[in-house]
Amino acid sequence: MNDTVMERSAVDALEAAALDAKKREKIAHENNKLHKRLCRLVGQAIGDFNMIEDGDKVMVCLSGGKDSYALLDILLTLRERAPIHFDIVAVNLDQKQPNFPPEVLPAYLDKLGVPYHIENQDTYSIVKRLIPEGKTTCSLCSRLRRGILYRVADELGCNKIALGHHRDDILETFFLNMFFGGKLKGMPAKLVSDDGKHMVIRPLAYVKEADTERYAEVKGFPIIPCDLCGSQENLQRKQIKAMLRDWEKKHPGRVENVFSSLSTVVPSHLMDRDLFGFADLKTDGVPNPLGDIAFDEEPCSTPASNTIPLTQL
Numbered sequence: 001m002n003d004t005v006m007e008r009s010a011v012d013a014l015e016a017a018a019l020d021a022k023k024r025e026k027i028a029h030e031n032n033k034l035h036k037r038l039c040r041l042v043g044q045a046i047g048d049f050n051m052i053e054d055g056d057k058v059m060v061c062l063s064g065g066k067d068s069y070a071l072l073d074i075l076l077t078l079r080e081r082a083p084i085h086f087d088i089v090a091v092n093l094d095q096k097q098p099n100f101p102p103e104v105l106p107a108y109l110d111k112l113g114v115p116y117h118i119e120n121q122d123t124y125s126i127v128k129r130l131i132p133e134g135k136t137t138c139s140l141c142s143r144l145r146r147g148i149l150y151r152v153a154d155e156l157g158c159n160k161i162a163l164g165h166h167r168d169d170i171l172e173t174f175f176l177n178m179f180f181g182g183k184l185k186g187m188p189a190k191l192v193s194d195d196g197k198h199m200v201i202r203p204l205a206y207v208k209e210a211d212t213e214r215y216a217e218v219k220g221f222p223i224i225p226c227d228l229c230g231s232q233e234n235l236q237r238k239q240i241k242a243m244l245r246d247w248e249k250k251h252p253g254r255v256e257n258v259f260s261s262l263s264t265v266v267p268s269h270l271m272d273r274d275l276f277g278f279a280d281l282k283t284d285g286v287p288n289p290l291g292d293i294a295f296d297e298e299p300c301s302t303p304a305s306n307t308i309p310l311t312q313l
């Protein structure tokens with residue numbers, strides 16, 4: 001190799017290294033933005049719904065999936081910055097599904113230094129015994145899981161139960177209920193548990209699934225596959241997921257608007273007679289400048305005033 005060729009390859013190597021460094025810097029910047037965005041959206045949801053208060057003990061349900069890892073991680077970050085004191089206990093319910101790796105979560109949580117509890121309950125065998133082959137097992141399985149988690153929360157003295165459902169779970173549930181159940185009903189960010197004793201919270205309510213997916217990659221969470229029970233993913237939910245993904249691609253902003261509409265409900269313009277007293281509605285003869293203009297077309301393109309600015313992220 002002559003001197004000129006050697007010089008050129010040295011320059012090429014330097015340029016490639018500089019390009020690599022730039023790429024790494026860009027990725028680090030994007031990852032930092034993602035972390036900040038998750039903290040902001042989770043903090044916003046906690047604040048909007050008053051999810052966590054001073055002195056709370058929060059049981060964070062950890063399944064080993066990307067969302068629950070992200071939830072625990074972000075809550076731990078926010079706790080460091082919070083002006084209030086609250087405790088966190090991570091809880092995993094080992095349902096004894098075939099090939100569930102029982103060592104993964106304890107190893108992760110030990111490293112993190114978070115108090116945790118692993119509850120061993122063979123719901124898998126119960127479900128397999130009671131549900132005929134080929135039938136959906138999820139409803140019995142989740143009922144059993146719910147009961148166990150409420151009991152564990154009691155035993156651990158936790159008054160709040162945090163679940164890792166995100167914005168897309170909420171939207172999918174909303175459309176599932178509408179399309180297949182004939183109900184306008186989503187998945188609340190905060191609710192009282194059905195035993196009436198605990199507050200269930202969903203701090204990832206404003207977070208997109210794509211962000212928890214990316215965050216899990218960035219953080220290298222030791223993901224445990226969610227199909228160990230062998231149950232088929234709900235076909236109807238799959239259809240809704242595909243519909244939403246298609247909208248995201250073809251109609252940017254639509255999904256954000258639908259999500260925003262869940263927090264901008266106008267009962268007088270729906271038809272639920274329990275929610276609005278149509279039967280007793282009276283005229284009062286007083287003009288209302290903010291009232292309905294019955295025969296005008298609704299300006300459907302007006303942006304909602306309290307749209308969560310996900311599009312600006």
Ligand code: SF4
Pocket residue numbers: 137138139141142226229230231
């Ligand atoms: S997918 Fe499996 S583990 Fe999850 S709720 Fe359904 S039956 Fe239970």
